[in-house]
Amino acid sequence: MVDDEESSSKSVRRLAFSQRLSRWDVKVSPYLYISPFFLLFALTGLFPLLYTGWVSLHNWNLIGGQCKFIGLENFGFVLGQPYFWNAVGNTLSIFLLSSVPQVVLALLIAAVLDANLRAKTFWRMGVLVPFVVAPVAVGLIFNNLFADQFGLVNEFLGLLGLDPVRWHSDQLASHFAIATMVNFRWIGYNALIFLAAMQAIPRDVFEAATIDGAGRVRQFLSVTVPMLRPTVIFVAITSTIGGLQIFDEPRVFDQSGLGGADRQWQTLTMYIWELGWGQRNFGRASAVAWLLFLMIVLIALVNFLLTRRIANQGGRK
Amino acid sequence: MSSIPMIRQTAGKGAAKAAARRPNPRAGRPRNRGGAGDIRRPGPLTYGALGAVLLASLFPLYWSFLVGSHDSTALSRGIPLLPGGNFLANAAKVFDSIPFWKAMGNSILVSTVTSASVVIFSTLAGFAFAKLRFRGSKGLLVFVIATMAVPTQLGVVPLFIVMAKLGWTGSLWAVIIPGVVTAFGVFWMTQYLRDALPDELIEAVRMDGASMIQAFWYVGFPAARPAAAMLALFTFVATWTNFFWPFIVLDPSNPTLPVALQLLQAAHFVDYSVVLAGAVLATIPLLLLFIAAGRQLVSGIMQGAVKG
Numbered sequence: 001m002v003d004d005e006e007s008s009s010k011s012v013r014r015l016a017f018s019q020r021l022s023r024w025d026v027k028v029s030p031y032l033y034i035s036p037f038f039l040l041f042a043l044t045g046l047f048p049l050l051y052t053g054w055v056s057l058h059n060w061n062l063i064g065g066q067c068k069f070i071g072l073e074n075f076g077f078v079l080g081q082p083y084f085w086n087a088v089g090n091t092l093s094i095f096l097l098s099s100v101p102q103v104v105l106a107l108l109i110a111a112v113l114d115a116n117l118r119a120k121t122f123w124r125m126g127v128l129v130p131f132v133v134a135p136v137a138v139g140l141i142f143n144n145l146f147a148d149q150f151g152l153v154n155e156f157l158g159l160l161g162l163d164p165v166r167w168h169s170d171q172l173a174s175h176f177a178i179a180t181m182v183n184f185r186w187i188g189y190n191a192l193i194f195l196a197a198m199q200a201i202p203r204d205v206f207e208a209a210t211i212d213g214a215g216r217v218r219q220f221l222s223v224t225v226p227m228l229r230p231t232v233i234f235v236a237i238t239s240t241i242g243g244l245q246i247f248d249e250p251r252v253f254d255q256s257g258l259g260g261a262d263r264q265w266q267t268l269t270m271y272i273w274e275l276g277w278g279q280r281n282f283g284r285a286s287a288v289a290w291l292l293f294l295m296i297v298l299i300a301l302v303n304f305l306l307t308r309r310i311a312n313q314g315g316r317k
Numbered sequence: 318m319s320s321i322p323m324i325r326q327t328a329g330k331g332a333a334k335a336a337a338r339r340p341n342p343r344a345g346r347p348r349n350r351g352g353a354g355d356i357r358r359p360g361p362l363t364y365g366a367l368g369a370v371l372l373a374s375l376f377p378l379y380w381s382f383l384v385g386s387h388d389s390t391a392l393s394r395g396i397p398l399l400p401g402g403n404f405l406a407n408a409a410k411v412f413d414s415i416p417f418w419k420a421m422g423n424s425i426l427v428s429t430v431t432s433a434s435v436v437i438f439s440t441l442a443g444f445a446f447a448k449l450r451f452r453g454s455k456g457l458l459v460f461v462i463a464t465m466a467v468p469t470q471l472g473v474v475p476l477f478i479v480m481a482k483l484g485w486t487g488s489l490w491a492v493i494i495p496g497v498v499t500a501f502g503v504f505w506m507t508q509y510l511r512d513a514l515p516d517e518l519i520e521a522v523r524m525d526g527a528s529m530i531q532a533f534w535y536v537g538f539p540a541a542r543p544a545a546a547m548l549a550l551f552t553f554v555a556t557w558t559n560f561f562w563p564f565i566v567l568d569p570s571n572p573t574l575p576v577a578l579q580l581l582q583a584a585h586f587v588d589y590s591v592v593l594a595g596a597v598l599a600t601i602p603l604l605l606l607f608i609a610a611g612r613q614l615v616s617g618i619m620q621g622a623v624k625g
Contacts, residue, residue, distance in 0.1 A: 025529050027451070029449065030450075030451035034445050034446065036441070036442065036497070037439075037461065037499075037500065037503050038457075040498050041500065044494065044495040045464065045472065046464075047475065048472025048474075049467065051475035052472055052474055055478070112366050113367070121615065123371070125607075127374055128607075128611065129378070129607065131614070132554055132603040132606070133600050134560070134575045134600070134603075136558075136578050136579050137600050138377070140381075140578065140592055140595075141380060141381045141593060144380075145377065150393050155396055195619065196619035196621075245470050247561045248560045251579070252579050255583060257579075269561070272474075276473075289472070289474060290471075293471050300466070
């Protein structure tokens with residue numbers, strides 16, 4: 001009986017081998033195909049982020065390298081620095097001045113683009129032009145527009161009979177100028193995101209609102225905005241993650257790149273750079289990086305809850 | 318290292334073709350039908366508002382060219398309204414003071430290599446996530462999506478330490494390697510392939526004896542082409558405009574364009590007509606790309622925003 005079975009399976013054996021190969025192919029290939037991302041993320045994303053925590057517990061120099069374990073000393077040092085808290089304030093201030101107008105203006109522009117326009121593509125492309133200008137170039141251009149002397153903005157204020165603003169020494173004014181650069185680059189981009197989401201709203205909802213006697217403004221506030229809730233939350237959160245790490249624009253807002261004589265516009269990422277590559281202290285730079293990380297997580301969460309509530313209230317009106 | 322524009326892109330779940338399929342407005346849509354505000358042609362007020370927005374988004378570039386085409390003292394003599402004849406002279410000064418052409422070459426190289434590798438690796442991974450069944454695929458995809466929200470830029474210190482250990486600081490590899498595949502890209506291609514590639518097609522080529530990688534190459538990749546082109550475009554723009562990490566890891570003698578551009582202002586004596594001429598020169602390549610492919614950028618952003 002045993003012999004019988006063996007002889008019959010002999011002819012099948014070759015087939016079995018190629019089948020096994022094929023089964024192996026089916027099993028292993030997917031993992032092979034997704035592995036580049038996971039390997040790379042582990043090596044250049046996750047590991048550095050975690051290792052930042054390790055470095056932050058050491059006395060670690062750019063040149064000397066790892067020295068000795070000092071516990072939370074770097075955190076203590078950094079938290080005692082006025083420049084750290086100054087950078088926290090600047091980062092939050094620039095973030096608020098850029099994110100809120102960005103979302104509001106993008107929504108308004110999207111509403112205008114949502115009309116049945118002639119030459120749609122032309123207008124859509126038009127608002128997206130700033131997106132292809134590098135933040136460094138944007139920074140250099142606006143640095144000149146906001147120049148304290150002979151800057152276009154101040155000349156214009158002069159025409160209106162107003163005093164020139166000291167954009168490069170007054171703290172809040174500098175934040176406004178930098179936030180303007182961020183807004184310039186991202187409003188059109190976000191407007192297109194909102195526009196797409198608006199067009200996905202079923203049109204009969206608007207028809208019903210029209211029949212109920214809602215005007216355009218009322219429709220925008222009571223129908224469009226609430227229905228865009230997920231998109232608004234999304235844009236708010238991504239702009240939190242990006243906005244709190246802002247570096248390029250404030251870096252080129254003056255020659256020195258440190259954020260002004262009194263660090264009026266030094267952001268946390270700029271502070272990380274100053275500690276790490278200016279003062280060559282990697283331990284302290286890592287401590288700030290970790291603190292910024294915590295701050296981003298925290299604010300993204302608050303943002304999520306807040307935008308959800310605001311959008312909810314819009315719906316109840 | 319995923320950058321902001323890439324993350325921002327993903328307002329929703331990827332490649333819905335709703336926006337793209339929208340009928341061409343010029344192709345005989347009923348006009349002036351009245352009733353729903355959607356169909357009515359908007360009035361001059363709407364176009365006026367859009368004109369103002371367009372002006373605001375173009376003006377800074379015009380200003381840059383305006384200042385860049387005059388000499389250093391023009392601004393102190395009053396605001397010029399029309400371009401002057403000094404642009405070429407300023408451009409020559411730009412080429413003298415920074416390694417402009419080298420930076421341009423580096424930017425082209427880094428952006429091209431990064432886009433190509435992001436497209437290949439993302440499509441491969443997207444093919445696996447969208448079309449192949451394997452244990453843990455759901456959880457792993459969720460992990461990919463979650464990593465998009467991780468501010469990896471904050472890992473610069475260890476990344477720099479590693480690059481220094483490898484002896485890669487100052488080399489373009491240090492800029493290219495961290496960007497060769499992005500979570501956004503994987504997510505984007507997964508979403509697209511899920512709809513665009515019928516399972517039957519893969520089964521058919523598998524029945525004909527194709528291996529997995531052959532199935533990917535002959536069926537998966539061709540189906541992914543439209544989304545791959547958009548991904549390439551966005552990656553190119555994001556890489557080209559990236560500043561923070563290249564600024565840290567590259568030498569001023571071998572920079573990418575944004576790193577070089579910033580050097581114009583770091584000198585002791587700053588001539589803004591030269592700085593802004595440099596800003597114009599550095600923006601021209603992407604403006605050309607925008608003229609050629611801006612339409613795709615627009616629909617890419619809008620497709621990324623819909624489904625979800």
